[in-house]
Amino acid sequence: MADFTSDFWGAYIALLTVLSIIGCGVLLWTQATAKVKISTDANGEPGPVETTGHLWDEDLGELNNPLPRWWMWLFVLTIIFGGIYLYLYPGLGTYAGKLGWQSSGQYQKELKIADAEYGPLFEKYLHQDLKAVAADPQAHLIGERLFLTYCAQCHGSDAHGNKGFPNLTDKDWLYGGAPDVIKTTIMYGRNGQMPPMGAVVGTDDEVRNVAHYVLSLSGSTHDPIKAAFGKSKFTACIGCHSAGGIGNQALGAPALNDKIWLYGGSLDTIMETINKGRKNTMPPFKDFLGEAKVQVLAAYVWSLSNEAEIKAAQK
Amino acid sequence: MSDIQPPEIRDHADPVEPQYATIKMYASREDIYPREVTGFFANWRWACVWLTQLVFYGVPWLAWNDRQAVLFDLAARKFYLFGIVLWPQDFIYLTALLIICAYSLFLFTTVAGRLWCGFACPQTVYTEIFMWVERKIEGSRSARIKLSKQNWTLAKVSKKCAKHAIWLGIALWTGISFVGYFTPIKTLMQEILLVTLGPWELFWVLFYALATYGNAGWMREQVCKYMCPYARFQSVMFDQDTLIVTYDQQRGEPRSTKTAKNPVLGSCIDCSICVQVCPTGIDIRDGLQYECIGCAACVDACDTVMDKIGAPKGLIRFSTANAIKNNLSEQQVLKSIFRSRVLIYSAILVVIVSVLAINLLTRVPLKLDVIRDRGSMGRELNEGVIENVYKLQIMNTAEANHIYRIKVSGLDSIRLDSPDQIELPGATTKAIPVRVHVDHDHGKQGSNKIWFQLEAIDNPALQVKEKAVFIIPHN
Numbered sequence: 167m168a169d170f171t172s173d174f175w176g177a178y179i180a181l182l183t184v185l186s187i188i189g190c191g192v193l194l195w196t197q198a199t200a201k202v203k204i205s206t207d208a209n210g211e212p213g214p215v216e217t218t219g220h221l222w223d224e225d226l227g228e229l230n231n232p233l234p235r236w237w238m239w240l241f242v243l244t245i246i247f248g249g250i251y252l253y254l255y256p257g258l259g260t261y262a263g264k265l266g267w268q269s270s271g272q273y274q275k276e277l278k279i280a281d282a283e284y285g286p287l288f289e290k291y292l293h294q295d296l297k298a299v300a301a302d303p304q305a306h307l308i309g310e311r312l313f314l315t316y317c318a319q320c321h322g323s324d325a326h327g328n329k330g331f332p333n334l335t336d337k338d339w340l341y342g343g344a345p346d347v348i349k350t351t352i353m354y355g356r357n358g359q360m361p362p363m364g365a366v367v368g369t370d371d372e373v374r375n376v377a378h379y380v381l382s383l384s385g386s387t388h389d390p391i392k393a394a395f396g397k398s399k400f401t402a403c404i405g406c407h408s409a410g411g412i413g414n415q416a417l418g419a420p421a422l423n424d425k426i427w428l429y430g431g432s433l434d435t436i437m438e439t440i441n442k443g444r445k446n447t448m449p450p451f452k453d454f455l456g457e458a459k460v461q462v463l464a465a466y467v468w469s470l471s472n473e474a475e476i477k478a479a480q481k
Numbered sequence: 482m483s484d485i486q487p488p489e490i491r492d493h494a495d496p497v498e499p500q501y502a503t504i505k506m507y508a509s510r511e512d513i514y515p516r517e518v519t520g521f522f523a524n525w526r527w528a529c530v531w532l533t534q535l536v537f538y539g540v541p542w543l544a545w546n547d548r549q550a551v552l553f554d555l556a557a558r559k560f561y562l563f564g565i566v567l568w569p570q571d572f573i574y575l576t577a578l579l580i581i582c583a584y585s586l587f588l589f590t591t592v593a594g595r596l597w598c599g600f601a602c603p604q605t606v607y608t609e610i611f612m613w614v615e616r617k618i619e620g621s622r623s624a625r626i627k628l629s630k631q632n633w634t635l636a637k638v639s640k641k642c643a644k645h646a647i648w649l650g651i652a653l654w655t656g657i658s659f660v661g662y663f664t665p666i667k668t669l670m671q672e673i674l675l676v677t678l679g680p681w682e683l684f685w686v687l688f689y690a691l692a693t694y695g696n697a698g699w700m701r702e703q704v705c706k707y708m709c710p711y712a713r714f715q716s717v718m719f720d721q722d723t724l725i726v727t728y729d730q731q732r733g734e735p736r737s738t739k740t741a742k743n744p745v746l747g748s749c750i751d752c753s754i755c756v757q758v759c760p761t762g763i764d765i766r767d768g769l770q771y772e773c774i775g776c777a778a779c780v781d782a783c784d785t786v787m788d789k790i791g792a793p794k795g796l797i798r799f800s801t802a803n804a805i806k807n808n809l810s811e812q813q814v815l816k817s818i819f820r821s822r823v824l825i826y827s828a829i830l831v832v833i834v835s836v837l838a839i840n841l842l843t844r845v846p847l848k849l850d851v852i853r854d855r856g857s858m859g860r861e862l863n864e865g866v867i868e869n870v871y872k873l874q875i876m877n878t879a880e881a882n883h884i885y886r887i888k889v890s891g892l893d894s895i896r897l898d899s900p901d902q903i904e905l906p907g908a909t910t911k912a913i914p915v916r917v918h919v920d921h922d923h924g925k926q927g928s929n930k931i932w933f934q935l936e937a938i939d940n941p942a943l944q945v946k947e948k949a950v951f952i953i954p955h956n
Contacts, residue, residue: 197506204502218504232508234703314872314912319856323872323914324899328857425863 176259183258187248194241202230288458291465296345299465300472301479309466312459316451317467325470329429330446335470338426342415343471349464353457355450358418362443366402376400377436383411383423386431512629513702515612516622516757520781529600530609538654541661546880549665559908565841566908568878570848577837581830588826590715592818593724593799598712599776604704607655607697608760611648618644622757648698649690656690702761705774716771722817726775727800728755728766736766748792755779755797765797845942846879849935851949854914859952865921868898869951874912875935877905883937887915891931892951894920902938917951926955 170176202219217227255263287308291299299305314323320331327333332340340358341351367373375396381388400411408414411422420428429435429444451460469476543550545563552561560567567574589596599605618640619625628637660682661669672678678686696704705712719725733749749766756764758779761772765779783797804814854870862868877883884904889895898916905911917931928950937943 199503199505201501202504204500218506230504232505234707235507235509237707238507311912314914318854318872318914322856322870323854324870324916325914326860326868326870326916328860331856 170260173260176261178259180259180261183252187245190241191245194238194245198238285458288456288462292458292461296349296461296465296468297475297479299462300345300469301476302465305462305465306469309462309469312455312463313466316455317463325467332428333426334467336426337471338421338424339415340413340418340420340428343468345464345468348467349460351448352460352464352467353450353452356418356446356448358444358446358448360406360419360439360444362441363402364441367399367440372396372399373437373440374433376403376440377433380411380422380436381431381433384425384431386425510703511762513760513762514622514625514629514757515760515778516754516782517616518758518778518781520784522777522781526600526605526609526776530606533601533603533606534610538658541658541666549667551662552665553663555663565844566846566878566880568848568876570876574837574841577833577840580833581837584826584830584833586711586715587718588823588830590718591720591723591823591826593775594719594726595712595715595773595775598705598715598774604696604709605774605776607693608701610651611697614647614651615644618647645698648694652690652694652697653686655693656686656688659689660686702772702774705761706772712771712774720822721803722801722820724799724801724814724818725769726765726773726777726780726797727769727802727805728797729795729800729805730766733766733796748787748796750786750790752786754782754786758782769802845945846877847883847885847935847937847943847945848876848878849933849945849947850874850876851933851947853950859954861954862918867919867921867924867951867953869917869919871915871917871933871949872912873915873933874910875903875905876910877907879943880907882906883939883943885935885937885943888934888936889915889917889931890934892919892929893923894918895923895931895951919951919953924951924953926953928952 200218202217216230218230220228252258252261253263254265255267257263291302291305294302313325317325321327321334322331325334337343339347341347341356364373367376372395375392376399377396378388378392379394379396379400382390382393403411406414406417406419407422408419413419413421413423425431427435428446429439451463455463540551541549545561548561550561550563554561558569560571586597615625619628628640631637657669657673658666663685664682669678669682672682700708728749733747735747736749736751737746738751755766756762756779758781759765760776760778761774763770763772765773777799780797780799784794787794787796801809801814801817803809803817809817850873852872852874854872857870860868860870873887875885877885882904884902887897887901887903889897896918898918899914903911903913915933929952931949931951932946933949934946935944
């Protein structure tokens with residue numbers, strides 16, 4: 167409850183709350199009986215009390231039909247309940263309540279219950295080899311559900327990826343496709359960075375030449391003459407992408423000699439990549455999901471591109 | 482109240498001191514000891530008691546294919562109603578049910594006042610059962626009044642204890658039956674016998690039992706007078722042609738205990754039996770009052786008395802304000818039932834009931850939600866094929882295992898690039914990613930309407946169709 171600019175407001179609310187409750191009590195007490203002027207008959211004898219004496223619109227009276235007594239005790243009970251509640255739970259300004267209850271505590275409690283219930287299930291997989299987990303049909307189902315919940319937003323429901331988000335179903339990996347590497351990727355995330363190389367490569371034409379050379383590496387449509395001119399400038403790229411553009415998984419530098427493109431394989435896109443560089447992030451999931459769930463996820467992701475091996479293992 | 486006068490100023494010099502009285506805004510309840518009543522309407526009430534309670538106590542014990550026929554499984558979020566299993570997605574049926582309940586109440590109330598209150602409301606029904614127990618143990622009205630006035634003797638204590646024990650027994654059984662709609666009642670009985678009842682089950686059994694015991698045993702007419710919201714707003718559905726319990730003043734007054742044969746006097750012999758039988762403790766001869774629940778106990782009672790003194794029945798009868806004012810015949814009263822208000826209520830009721838019935842009868846126990854992947858609009862594959870990805874959320878709401886075939890249609894050359902069959906066990910849901918392919922030169926750029934269709938292989942009648950959008954990227 168640190169939402170107030172000063173302590174005054176907390177006290178102000180608390181005071182209002184208490185005064186209102188006391189006010190309800192006072193009102194109940196003073197209104198439990200009413201003094202009514204009664205009419206007398208010709209001899210001065212009092213007649214029956216027919217109305218409460220209130221008059222509206224000249225002739226509209228309130229009949230004297232008292233509520234049952236227990237109704238008043240219900241009011242008293244609610245006042246007592248209110249007092250007990252405000253003592254135990256937060257409600258009086260910044261006073262946190264005797265029990266220290268918080269809605270976030272409720273959430274933590276439910277989380278604990280869920281962990282106690284499902285924890286052992288995930289724990290079981292944590293101590294298994296990743297390939298064994300991948301071959302477990304139940305783990306596969308759990309993994310698929312987790313994937314659809316936490317990964318599908320970027321990588322697609324079918325894990326085929328999108329522009330800027332790698333396809334996880336092929337054998338082409340930026341950082342390596344071994345099960346434990348995939349687990350590392352999910353646990354700690356990745357930061358892929360290609361610096362802008364436009365200034366290093368040179369003029370616009372030279373960048374175009376390099377782009378044609380890059381296209382030639384994967385046998386895509388290109389201009390051989392421009393590619394030949396660009397080859398010498400490609401030395402600036404070898405540090406990461408290796409000679410022949412076979413990539414470097416230690417750095418997460420993509421292979422340029424296949425037709426799989428993270429951002430697209432058109433000439434313009436490649437030129438854009440060379441000129442401006444690329445920045446990309448895979449977020450870490452260690453703290454968010456915990457290692458046990460990541461274990462199941464990593465096994466699932468690995469299984470997407472290794473179905474044959476899993477089928478063999480299941481037999 | 483126009484008869485409130487300021488204290489009169491007398492002729493002599495000093496005016497009279499105005500007199501004051503202190504009135505209580507909260508008074509303790511005056512006990513009501515309703516007299517036993519027999520007759521046409523009392524029989525109808527007992528018929529309603531039997532009907533409603535046979536259903537309420539009996540339904541949890543019915544079985545349907547190895548499960549309880551009617552079970553509201555809140556934990557699994559599934560409502561079993563005989564052959565139908567309702568899921569949270571079927572919530573609209575509850576809406577329809579509530580609308581039907583509301584319009585039925587409007588209709589009954591417009592036609593014949595508080596019929597529901599007097600004959601079928603649980604408060605009335607359980608009060609009736611509890612009063613029957615009370616009569617069996619403590620005796621008639623006069624005996625009960627005498628018993629409450631006398632000092633605490635052993636006989637009185639034993640009678641009171643017996644009564645409350647039986648009341649609590651009935652209430653407890655009511656509580657168990659109630660919880661039996663949410664927890665399978667056989668499991669519940671087992672848990673009770675083995676004392677392994679869960680805390681919430683125990684709470685609800687006791688809560689419902691104590692509510693029944695308190696309301697039907699102690700609160701009685703006070704529930705209708707001070708607590709019930711329906712009682713308050715049913716009065717606005719009354720009109721001049723609504724059937725209400727009426728006292729025929731013209732025929733009854735002036736009342737006299739002397740004789741009903743005297744032509745100068747009215748038929749009412751002031752025996753006060755109509756007051757004695759009234760469960761809310763009012764005198765119907767004062768006209769229509771808000772406490773009257775239309776139970777017609779006074780009608781039965783007065784008819785019995787009229788029979789005894791040889792006068793025609795119907796001094797207190799169901800009639801309408803109009804009929805009393807204008808001396809209408811019974812024929813005319815019956816005719817006035819079919820007025821526009823009643824007909825409109827009936828028509829709406831018929832429509833909603835029919836729609837609900839048709840919907841329930843033609844309900845397919847299979848649901849499909851198509852969720853487009855939001856990360857990608859449409860992908861262009863190398864072979865000149867456009868690919869869209871969807872997540873199909875499939876719900877098999879039947880209780881049996883089914884294999885479904887997935888079909889996609891709406892564009893030329895449209896086809897699935899993922900398995901076209903999926904097996905789902907009964908009462909499960911599954912989300913599966915599906916890839917849909919269309920050749921490059923079909924469809925228009927932007928969004929194209931397509932349909933997904935699911936069909937059970939073993940039963941072609943089990944099928945659903947859902948709209949979706951196929952996006953072809955702009956070049």
